[in-house]
Amino acid sequence: MVAQYGKEPIQHQFNPYSDNGGTLLGIAGEDFAILASDTRQSVDYSINTRLSHKIKVITPDLSSEDKKNKLVGTNKSILFGTNGFSADGDALTEDFEENYKFYTSNQNKKIEPGFEFLNNGNEDKESSMTMQSAARNVQHILYGKRFFPYYVHTILAGLDEEGKGCVYSFDPVGSYEREQCRVGGAGASLIMPFLDNQVNFKNQYIPGTNSTERKKLEYLTLEECLKLVKDAFTSVTERHITVGDGLEIFIINKEGVRLEYHALKKD
């Protein structure tokens, strides 16, 4: 029997979730990846803060050279973004970060003599966590709370083992996929079709072929992607009430991770 609400007196029940609005967007390029989010945190019709951080750079230690260049991560960093119920987003980020620390310190342990084969022949390579492994780990964390889910849309961005840009996106209970681009959160339904069209050239045909030959897929340049990201966010700010205030764009490439901030409308 299916429970029928409204047929019996409604009991007051504690609701452990809230919707904190906002939008998260990831795009993978040929040798870079972008993860961007707005900085507004809201609940109902109120703005909690105009500057919250929904993306965390999970990174090996930075060199002084990196810091001098104002980089916030290395090319091995993982850009970790969550959107939805912010308390769960923060908890998930912390869970993953802990796993990351244990994993990487384990990987970099000195190998006992005679056990070099464990190292897969990469003895001099400073090891960190690959995007593939990170994604699988996030799946396990999320699915671990299958019946009391982390109410978030998660997106990871970084460089894969070949140095190619990659984006992984997750549903609240851990189903995930590697994609060229993905939008999560409040603006997802507004921006995703735009990205389908502009990044994956959906519904675009070669002129003169009368809708028979699709426009050829090709990687966009970083500059081109940044334009799309900014236009996507200024547009969704116009039409979605929970999006606005500021835009943080994290860009990862072989140099490391760079952060760009742009103001968005505050109304």
Add this chain to the structure above:
Amino acid sequence: MNHDPYSWGRPTDSMYGQYNSQIANAPTSLEGNMASGANQHTTSPIVTGTSVVAIKYNNGVVMAADNLASYGSLLRFQGIERLHKVGKTTMVGISGDVSDMQYLLEILDELTIEHNYDNDEYSDNVDELQPDYIFTYLANLMYHRRTKMNPLWNALIVSGVNSKTGEPFLQYVNLLGVKYSSPSIATGFGAHLAIPLLRKLADSEEEAQKLTKEQAIQGIKDSMRVLFYRDTRSSKNYSLAVIDKDSGITYDNDVNVEDMSWKFAKDIRGYGTQKV
């Protein structure tokens, strides 16, 4: 999200037996009564305190909350202080359920005592309790309790200055474990009535850094006046704390709303066409 497993298309009880509500401790609409033996937790606050308001300035933070504890619409206790000093440079402002607040104070007391054992002037490791330590502790506690479906029914504001760096600190956490920081923060009604005024003073960290202590205090006092005008669960008598990088904590638990104007009210007749 609907937590009732019957709404997820779960097979009937005859197939797998009854759903185990101990998973996530979540009572369902069918099982959430005492007769079924499911756990019952606080589902609503009883004696409550209303808004806490706070704003950062160039050298610290100003925070205020009134001294009233209400029992529904009854003005129950008029001498309940809701701003509390923890450690040397931190104040915690608490709104919501007062019994849960007093439980939190017990915990914070214990925390400071334990901390002092290891960090007083006689020990080697002298590390003062900083606002961010206290906040992290409280935020984890609040999120943990919500995850057990047994929340502490409060919204907290932790404010202070870091005694090593002198950096002003201001952060919020509530019964869901949602946390954030902002140049100005208010709980409850204050989020609707005080924040618009405080954001006019400082809408960003940069603007807060230009704000003087006097401006910040005036902003908080103006907010408390508007809250007394418009929040039916507020009182005229309130507490005001200033946490300053140089002069430390100044705390006054007996401030009254000033400069009110009710004069024009005498000319208002009825609710429409009445003349006398």
Add this chain to the structure above:
Amino acid sequence: MAGLSFDNHKRNEFLQSQHNVSFKTTSTGTTIVGIKFKNGVVIAADTRSTQGPIVADKNCEKLHRMAPKIWCAGAGTAADTEAVTKLIGNNMELQSLYSKREPRVVSALQNLKQHLFKYQGHLGAYLIVAGVDPTGAHLFSVQAHGSTDVGYYQSLGSGSLAAMAVLESEFKMDMTKEEAIKLASDAIEAGIWNDLGSGSNVDVCVMEIGKDAQLLRNYRTPNVREVKEKSYRFARGTTGILRTEIVAQYELDTNA
């Protein structure tokens, strides 16, 4: 047939009991205010209209004319605020023509509240009624259930608390017209910045005794959109033509 039709009431009740459907209305979200000043009254509104979390209209008009010198700011269900002000406004014009007298703000108020009370809150109109008439300047508010309120300053809508905070701290008696316009706009701006249901621009209407009412549409525009990074014009032929059919063709005589 006059009045509202309830033909679909039973059907809708049935549909809602059987399926998880609800009938969405466009809400004006809204911050609206009204302030009395020395020689008149001013009302103001933001211009955002929403459907849930989506902005339906970025520059809508929430200031309605009920009579030349009686204006109304509306919050709540957009269609209801529009219909109810129009209906009562029209009735007032007929009344005014018949009686050969200028319409009064109190009669707008009385007509509105009696109409809204009759519908027991089902017309979601929350209004600030203001104007000047032979008895002076007046400012009222009406709630959907028909209750009314008098005061020197009023605010309504989802941003009413933000606006009221500004009004409570800055209102004073016998302001000049300019002071009143500034305060009203500042109150609306508080709603625009702090309430997610309000946004975009500020509309103002000033009604001064002995003068024509003045509508200042988009009096403040603090939310102009920045220019886009690139143009999204597609090359001609990006979408192919699959089929062409000429229904009728006419020669245009361009010299005529």
